[in-house]
Amino acid sequence: MKRLVILISGNGSNLQAILDACERGELNARVVAVISNKADAFGLTRARRANVHAIWKAKIHSQERRAYDAELAELVSQYEPDFVILAGWMRILSSAFLDTFPNRVINLHPALSGTFPGTHAIERAYESFQRGEISYTGVMVHLVPDEGVDNGPVLAQEIVPIEKNDTLESLEARVHRVEHRLLVSTLQQFFEVDVNA
Ligand code: GAR
Numbered sequence: 267m268k269r270l271v272i273l274i275s276g277n278g279s280n281l282q283a284i285l286d287a288c289e290r291g292e293l294n295a296r297v298v299a300v301i302s303n304k305a306d307a308f309g310l311t312r313a314r315r316a317n318v319h320a321i322w323k324a325k326i327h328s329q330e331r332r333a334y335d336a337e338l339a340e341l342v343s344q345y346e347p348d349f350v351i352l353a354g355w356m357r358i359l360s361s362a363f364l365d366t367f368p369n370r371v372i373n374l375h376p377a378l379s380g381t382f383p384g385t386h387a388i389e390r391a392y393e394s395f396q397r398g399e400i401s402y403t404g405v406m407v408h409l410v411p412d413e414g415v416d417n418g419p420v421l422a423q424e425i426v427p428i429e430k431n432d433t434l435e436s437l438e439a440r441v442h443r444v445e446h447r448l449l450v451s452t453l454q455q456f457f458e459v460d461v462n463a
Contacts, residue, residue, distance in 0.1 A: 271347040273355035278309020280353040283446035335363035378404035383416035
């Protein structure tokens, strides 16, 4: 059974999808800790409700990125995770974190590989659609080898169509539905073929 530490910054609906899949036995994994850089992230409440360690790891204002990342790596290491899942984690991680977990950090992004990296990806895809530049967007799950933003070896991606009468809200809901399913199914498959198991 894989031990997962999940990093979040907000609502945690993807964390919930993982917790539910573990609970139902669909994912051969256990969430051993949830860590947020935001105190008010609802995902921390979801973790507590599931009896999972829920930790707010604040960044001190003056703290260097690498110093925070090194502390974060130490905190995560205490839980001895097989994998670290970034499920709506909205901070770039430097090598001060990533080098501790080579090939062990997996990110979810609400866009296709190479498109709309960073924040507000769904909103930017929606605006791009309005301008007639794209007709679909997507979701991807990928490994995080380095500091590249929402970029790395793709484990899975899926197209999400954009409809003419979509609002931003209806598109967001469609993207999130795909995320919840794709994240869990990708982890399922990836854990099965994990050579380091
Ligand atoms: C998700 O859409 C996830 O793909 C995105 O944040 C959202 C978190 O939702 N991540 C990124 O944009 C990473 N660049 P959630 O907190 O409800 O799971």
